[in-house]
Amino acid sequence: MEVLKIATAGSVDDGKSTLIGRLLYDTKSMTDDKLEAIERTSKQKGYDYLDFSLATDGLVAEREQGITIDVAHIYFSTPSKSYIIADTPGHVEYTRNMVTGASTSQASIILIDARKGVIEQTHRHFFINNLLRIKDVIVAINKMDLVDFSEETYNKIKADFEELMKKRDYQDQNITFIPVSALKGDNVVNRSENTPWYKGQTLLEHFEALDQKDIYNTGTPRFPVQYVIRPKTEDFHDFRGFAGKVYGGELSVGDEVVVLPSMTRSKIKDIYFYNKQYKTAPRRSSVTITLEDEVNVSRGDMLVKVGDLPTIDKQLTATVSWMDSADFTPGGKYVLQHGLNKVLAKVDAIEHKIHPDYSGIEENVTSLQMNDIAKVRLRLNKPIFYDRFKDHRTNGSFIIIDSRTNNTAGVGFIE
Amino acid sequence: MSTLAEEIKKPETLNGVERPTANALEHEAIYIIREVAAQFEKPVLLFSGGKDSITLVRLAQKAFWPAKIPFPLMHIDTGHNFPETIEFRDRLVEELGVELIVRNVQDSIDEGKVVEETGKYASRNMLQTTTLLDAIEEFKFDACIGGARRDEEKARAKERIFSVRDDFGQWDEKNQRPELFDMLNGEIEIGQNVRVFPISNWTELDVWSYIQKEQIEIPSIYFAHKRNTFLRDGLIWSAEDDVVFRADDEQVEERMVRFRTVGDMSCTAAVESHADTIDKVVAEIRDSRISERGARIDDKRSEAAMEKRKQQGYF
Numbered sequence: 001m002e003v004l005k006i007a008t009a010g011s012v013d014d015g016k017s018t019l020i021g022r023l024l025y026d027t028k029s030m031t032d033d034k035l036e037a038i039e040r041t042s043k044q045k046g047y048d049y050l051d052f053s054l055a056t057d058g059l060v061a062e063r064e065q066g067i068t069i070d071v072a073h074i075y076f077s078t079p080s081k082s083y084i085i086a087d088t089p090g091h092v093e094y095t096r097n098m099v100t101g102a103s104t105s106q107a108s109i110i111l112i113d114a115r116k117g118v119i120e121q122t123h124r125h126f127f128i129n130n131l132l133r134i135k136d137v138i139v140a141i142n143k144m145d146l147v148d149f150s151e152e153t154y155n156k157i158k159a160d161f162e163e164l165m166k167k168r169d170y171q172d173q174n175i176t177f178i179p180v181s182a183l184k185g186d187n188v189v190n191r192s193e194n195t196p197w198y199k200g201q202t203l204l205e206h207f208e209a210l211d212q213k214d215i216y217n218t219g220t221p222r223f224p225v226q227y228v229i230r231p232k233t234e235d236f237h238d239f240r241g242f243a244g245k246v247y248g249g250e251l252s253v254g255d256e257v258v259v260l261p262s263m264t265r266s267k268i269k270d271i272y273f274y275n276k277q278y279k280t281a282p283r284r285s286s287v288t289i290t291l292e293d294e295v296n297v298s299r300g301d302m303l304v305k306v307g308d309l310p311t312i313d314k315q316l317t318a319t320v321s322w323m324d325s326a327d328f329t330p331g332g333k334y335v336l337q338h339g340l341n342k343v344l345a346k347v348d349a350i351e352h353k354i355h356p357d358y359s360g361i362e363e364n365v366t367s368l369q370m371n372d373i374a375k376v377r378l379r380l381n382k383p384i385f386y387d388r389f390k391d392h393r394t395n396g397s398f399i400i401i402d403s404r405t406n407n408t409a410g411v412g413f414i415e
Numbered sequence: 416m417s418t419l420a421e422e423i424k425k426p427e428t429l430n431g432v433e434r435p436t437a438n439a440l441e442h443e444a445i446y447i448i449r450e451v452a453a454q455f456e457k458p459v460l461l462f463s464g465g466k467d468s469i470t471l472v473r474l475a476q477k478a479f480w481p482a483k484i485p486f487p488l489m490h491i492d493t494g495h496n497f498p499e500t501i502e503f504r505d506r507l508v509e510e511l512g513v514e515l516i517v518r519n520v521q522d523s524i525d526e527g528k529v530v531e532e533t534g535k536y537a538s539r540n541m542l543q544t545t546t547l548l549d550a551i552e553e554f555k556f557d558a559c560i561g562g563a564r565r566d567e568e569k570a571r572a573k574e575r576i577f578s579v580r581d582d583f584g585q586w587d588e589k590n591q592r593p594e595l596f597d598m599l600n601g602e603i604e605i606g607q608n609v610r611v612f613p614i615s616n617w618t619e620l621d622v623w624s625y626i627q628k629e630q631i632e633i634p635s636i637y638f639a640h641k642r643n644t645f646l647r648d649g650l651i652w653s654a655e656d657d658v659v660f661r662a663d664d665e666q667v668e669e670r671m672v673r674f675r676t677v678g679d680m681s682c683t684a685a686v687e688s689h690a691d692t693i694d695k696v697v698a699e700i701r702d703s704r705i706s707e708r709g710a711r712i713d714d715k716r717s718e719a720a721m722e723k724r725k726q727q728g729y730f
Binding site: 002003031070071072073074075077082084096097099100103104226227229230231232233235236239241243244245272273274275284285286288299323335337339340393394397398399401403406407408411 | 439440441442443445446449450452453476477478479480481482483565566572573579588591592593594595596597598600602603604615616618620621703
């Protein structure tokens with residue numbers, strides 16, 4: 001995969017915007033007019049350095065308050081990869097933004113201020129990265145210039161973080177520590193002469209070296225049908241193509257498949273991408289599949305390989321991250337969107353709230369407020385075909401829609 | 416038959432420089448376009464004749480092949496379009512066999528709904544919003560697919576893929592729906608509509624590389640040509656078209672230029688260029704040190720120009 005999406009979280013103080021600005025600047029991704037605008041505004045504000053946060057904090061309210069309140073997307077590229085940074089604020093009241101940014105990312109950067117070390121915010125960032133099962137995590141120990149590039153400080157922070165790692169649920173996460181100074185440019189894009197004791201890669205070198213297998217968990221193929229293509233033209237009179245995106249693994253011509261929920265069996269006849277045929281549809285490709293037999297398939301149905309069935313059930317337990325200003329309460333009714341399917345969901349129980357900083361759980365909770373994370377039990381009016389989130393990021397997650405406002409009110413990770 | 420995986424992983428060679436293919440983005444965009452067709456009753460693709468909307472049309476073709484694109488295209492014509500763009504538009508629609516709806520800003524002016532700007536920086540760019548909102552209401556469109564990209568401008572960097580607009584077409588940037596994983600929530604009330612941006616995650620270079628790889632035809636003004644121009648505020652303006660205001664002391668000179676965006680002529684400046692083929696254009700974009708919107712005067716009006724326009728319903 002040549003597009004790598006990286007989640008970042010942090011507050012202004014961590015130097016996060018400076019780090020992003022540094023990445024843009026040192027990869028020469030910042031155009032002259034944007035750079036000039038930054039120089040102009042920095043000078044107006046009386047700074048003697050370039051305030052790169054001006055390039056990333058997009059909304060007027062944010063510039064006025066000097067904070068980042070949403071997920072911003074920043075783009076840069078090298079000759080070998082295109083990068084998208086999903087940048088979010090780091091405070092506890094923005095937990096939902098961090099979860100959102102992380103949900104579409106394959107890698108993430110956790111920033112630590114070398115003067116402060118591992119703090120409560122670090123716990124939260126790590127918790128969210130681990131909950132969302134982001135495969136590749138960089139722990140960037142920043143502001144090394146302010147601690148004289150001390151190896152001892154670096155090692156102390158690394159050891160503290162490794163203590164934190166013992167609490168993690170998702171063990172297969174790759175975690176890499178890098179000493180950086182975003183302000184001075186050490187070990188971000190270019191290797192630093194100030195850290196001779198550090199033999200590892202720079203931040204960018206690390207991302208450049210990542211391969212598909214380093215950023216995607218392997219799973220079983222799932223093909224939710226988005227749209228049925230029936231051209232009804234002379235040339236394609238009997239054509240019935242099932243359009244959708246392949247998740248988890250690949251599908252090939254000749255594969256024996258089961259259509260859910262009807263449980264009808266058939267075989268993949270052809271795989272099309274536009275007007276060309278292919279033998280195999282890899283993970284994350286948007287293709288059109290035809291089947292050997294005339295089976296009834298409509299939007300929301302799912303093709304899976306024979307012998308590889310997901311769970312089909314009307315009840316589930318999940319970890320939910322709540323994002324809405326209206327509380328989530330037992331007995332409450334919502335629309336649950338799982339992949340392409342929408343069903344009605346009733347909250348059976350909130351088992352317990354989980355503090356997203358590894359400080360434990362809270363029982364006897366009567367409702368969830370915005371930014372809360374909790375384990376809940378849901379009952380659905382129709383069965384869905386799901387995997388556990390730990391086995392399948394796409395087929396193991398759902399969103400909760402408040403039917404009164406149509407807002408996306410929460411996200412769930414199925415156990 | 417080759418495997419699609421090979422196709423997706425294969426790096427393209429552009430002028431000897433290896434660039435990643437835009438294909439991962441292509442598959443994401445196709446997924447989004449299919450969601451629009453499936454989730455909405457009356458979608459429309461907003462077509463300006465520019466490279467981004469031309470790219471969208473190709474992606475929509477791919478999404479539904481061998482069937483036709485299952486929604487119409489709509490052009491909000493400012494009346495200030497480059498003639499090359501209009502000719503191109505009509506040819507493309509004929510080839511595709513899809514319906515084209517055209518609504519004119521001039522009609523909104525004639526009906527007294529908007530007032531033409533005057534003076535040196537007069538532009539019909541802002542006026543488009545009223546015509547667009549009226550057309551959405553007229554046809555009861557519930558989803559409008561557009562070619563906006565997050566890398567174009569800071570306010571657009573926060574835009575959702577499915578962006579809900581209220582009855583007045585307004586964007587509430589502080590109250591946007593979170594978008595998680597691949598799940599797109601298209602639930603709306605009657606009267607609301609959704610703006611959909613399938614190429615949100617593409618950069619200008621991604622679009623150009625795609626046009627090059629797919630050999631997509633684009634209007635001639637994107638390529639270097641000789642044009643009578645004049646200079647103002649350090650930008651190059653076309654002197655060949657009446658709609659661009661030119662003061663008597665602004666000297667006309669023939670220059671070799673091309674346009675990086677093809678918006679309203681009155682607010683789109685040209686850049687000096689000798690890139691007269693797609694390969695040269697891609698090379699030029701890659702080396703460019705000026706952002707695409709650097710030549711759009713509408714964004715220079717203030718630091719928050721785009722955000723303000725979007726709140727009012729601008730595309």
